[in-house]
Each structure stands twice: as C-alpha cells, then as structure tokens.
Amino acid sequence: MNKFAFLSGMLTLLLLFFQFIPLGIIFGSNGAISNWMLTYFGLTNPFMYYYSTISLEMMSVGDFQVFLWGIINNGTLYTWSEIHFVTFLFLFCLSLLSIITAFIASGKENKLGRRMNNFNLAFIGVIFAYFLIGIPIYSNFIIGIELGYFGIFYYLNFGFYILLLDLILAIISRIKHPMN
Amino acid sequence: MARKSGIIGGIIGFVLALIAEIPIYQNFIISLKIYSYNSTGFYIWGIVLSNDEGFGLLSLNFPENLIALTFWVILIFISLSSIFASPKKSIPNNSLKLYNLNILFTAILLIIYGIQIIITNLSNIGAIFFNIGIGYYLIALILVLNMIAKSKLKKGE
Numbered sequence: 001m002n003k004f005a006f007l008s009g010m011l012t013l014l015l016l017f018f019q020f021i022p023l024g025i026i027f028g029s030n031g032a033i034s035n036w037m038l039t040y041f042g043l044t045n046p047f048m049y050y051y052s053t054i055s056l057e058m059m060s061v062g063d064f065q066v067f068l069w070g071i072i073n074n075g076t077l078y079t080w081s082e083i084h085f086v087t088f089l090f091l092f093c094l095s096l097l098s099i100i101t102a103f104i105a106s107g108k109e110n111k112l113g114r115r116m117n118n119f120n121l122a123f124i125g126v127i128f129a130y131f132l133i134g135i136p137i138y139s140n141f142i143i144g145i146e147l148g149y150f151g152i153f154y155y156l157n158f159g160f161y162i163l164l165l166d167l168i169l170a171i172i173s174r175i176k177h178p179m180n
Numbered sequence: 181m182a183r184k185s186g187i188i189g190g191i192i193g194f195v196l197a198l199i200a201e202i203p204i205y206q207n208f209i210i211s212l213k214i215y216s217y218n219s220t221g222f223y224i225w226g227i228v229l230s231n232d233e234g235f236g237l238l239s240l241n242f243p244e245n246l247i248a249l250t251f252w253v254i255l256i257f258i259s260l261s262s263i264f265a266s267p268k269k270s271i272p273n274n275s276l277k278l279y280n281l282n283i284l285f286t287a288i289l290l291i292i293y294g295i296q297i298i299i300t301n302l303s304n305i306g307a308i309f310f311n312i313g314i315g316y317y318l319i320a321l322i323l324v325l326n327m328i329a330k331s332k333l334k335k336g337e
Contacts, residue, residue, distance in 0.1 A: 003264050023225040023236045024200035051200055051234025052226050158238075 002106045004173030005117055009102030011166040012124065015056055015068045015159055016095040024051030058131060058159040059152065064143040066135070067159065068095055068127075071142070084142055090130040098123035105173065114179040121170040128167050131160070183332050186266030186279070189325035192318055193259030196224050197252060200234070213313035214293050217300040223315060224255055254289065258282050262326055272333060279330040286323040293319070 014021070026049045057065040057072075065072040068091050070079035080088035098120050105116035132152060139147040147155070195202075195212065200223060202210045213221040219230035226236040226248070237248035264270065265278035293316055301308045 001267070001269065007260070021198075023198060024223060024228065024234050025198055026201045027199075027203050051228060052236025052239065054236065054238060 002109065002113065002117070002173050002177060004169050004176060005102050005113075005120060006106035008120060008124070008166050008169040008173055009099050009106060011162055011169065012095055012099045012102060015058075015162060015166070016092070016099065017069065018056050019067065019072075020053035020055045022050035022053055026050065054158060056159045056162065057157045058163065059135075059155040059157050061139075061143055061145055061147070061155045064145075066143070068092070068163075084138060087130075087134065087138060087142065090134060091127060094123045094127050098127070102170070102173075105177075109178045111179060114177050117170075117174050117177050121167075121174045124163070124167050124170045128163060131163070182268050183266040183329040185325040185332070186262045186329035189282075189322045189329070190259040190261075190263035190266070192322055192325070193255050193262065196315055196318055196322075197255045197259065198225065200225075200228065210314060212315045212318065214315040214319075215297045215300070215313050216311050221313070222296075224252055251289065251292075254285050258285050258322065258326075262322070262329065266329060272336070275333055276330065279326050279333065282326045283323060283330065286319060286326065289319055290316075290323065 055065075057067055059066045063074050070077060070092075071083065072078075080092050101116040101119040101123065105113050105120055107113070108116065133149070135142070136147040136149050136152050139145055139152075199212055201212065204210060211221065213223050213228075215222050221228040226234060226239070228234045237252055238245050240248055261278040262282050265275040265282075297308055297312055297316070298305075301311060
C-alpha cells in the first residue's frame, strides 16, 4: 500500500467536502445531527456537538471565505458551479479526480498505480497553480475584488497550507512508488 | 497477522485528538482532558472553561497556538504512523523506525504535560492525582501499546 498516496487522497477529500475539522467533539444532545437522529430514528445521545474547529478555507477576503468546493459569503454557501464554471472545472472536478486517482494509486503497486500516482500529482499541481494564478485573474468575477498576483498571499488560510502539504505528499508518493 | 496493539494505539490517538467527552450511560461521561486547573479543562485540541466555553488550539495567542498545533500534529502523526506500521504487509524495517518515533514522541508529550501538571499543582503536590485527566493516562497507554507492538515486531523477526 502506498501510504503517502492514501494520505494525499484523504487530505484532498477533507478539503473538497468539509468546511472545517471539528475539535472537541461531544456526543451530546445539542447538535444538529443529534436532533436529526432523534427526529427520524428516536435515538438520543448520538453525534455530535463540538467546542472548536480548524477551518479548511483556502483564503478569506472581507466577507468571502473561499474553499475548494465553493465560497461562503455572509453565511450563504455558493458552489463553484453556481459562480464560475472554469473554477468549478479546475478546483472541484480536478479535486474529485485527484481523490479517485490517489486512492487507486494507494492500493495498486503496479504500473496502473504509478500512472494514477502521476495523475494525482498532476491534478494537485494544476489545482495549486490555478489557485495561485487563476483565482487572482478571476477574482473580480468571483469575489468582486481585484487581487494582484502577490496580493493573494495576504489572504491565504489553513486550507491552502493543507493543499501545499497535499502536494508535498503527492510528490513523495510519486518518488517512493515501488515501481520506481 | 496485523499487530493489533499498534492499531488500537492509533485509534486512541485519533479519539484524543478530536473528541472531548464520550458518554457511557446517563450521567457517566468519560472526559478525555489531559488535566484540569482552576476548573479549566486542558485537552490536546484546546481548553474548556468552567462556563463550558471551549477554545480550540488556534484561538490561543502566538506562539502558544503554534506550540498547541505542534502537539496536536504530533499526536495525529503518532496515530497515523502506529496504524500504518501495524499491518502484516508493512515493511518491518520501516515499521520499527515508526514505532521508535512514536515511542519518542509519546514520551516527549508525556514529559511536557507532566511538567505542566506539576507546575500547576506546585502549591499542593497531592492534588496532582485529582487534577490529572484520563487523557494523560491514554497517552501513556499509547506509549505502552507502541512498545508492545515493537516487541511483537522484534519477536516476529
């Protein structure tokens, strides 16, 4: 099993489908899931309520929080498909493909696994490059503020650094693949 | 066969890194805090004040937030690596290195939190045993489980 590819896939999965990582989870009766479980299954004391979070936003500018799956503006969620199609293709679709290729690469230690590893690295590389180059280009359309090429670095958040870690893991998994 | 002690150690690590309390039955709740001081509970992921208000590791001031984040990342690393080192198919040499790293990091965590617990109870050393939480014992358990996994790995060789 290629563990680095697996970790890379897990990180992309986190970034693509989550808004934050909950910290200090309490299996109590105050959370939304708890109420849902109570309403539909009559179960008390299930998931979950939390004290704190680690945000997975890629960057935040004013009232806008930018994620890999879309943006949040003043508490309202918008996916990339609603806002900007090119960004939807580059950030959402490529991330989805990256997750699939990473998990195949983690399970296969043959030529197919190596090929998938290369695809995973290429996808994450493109996502990374698009975020640094494409987002400033389209920032006026997306968030209504024109960002300079280096201006984006002022607004980066934890999600971006997790993506950077993801890219590093993808590179290591490419180098450490048994077929190499 | 996979080394179960390593996998259990990893799962316990994840539980400590993410969860605050686990209810067992009605009012019997297991709190996973490392220690408490002045009714404030200190967890790996942050703190909970006496009024039940919680703060995550990133809401602290600089550089405390970086230190707390480092401890959290170390625990996540310990959890992941003890799970990854434990399957039957894993390379024994690499697994041994990971177990050694896990033992080292867990010992460092135990020492640092131990010092904090002693410092916060300097006026009444006996109170240490009242203020120490289950989380601290679970970190010690992760250390023991990793040692067991390492010894099993060596026996297997």
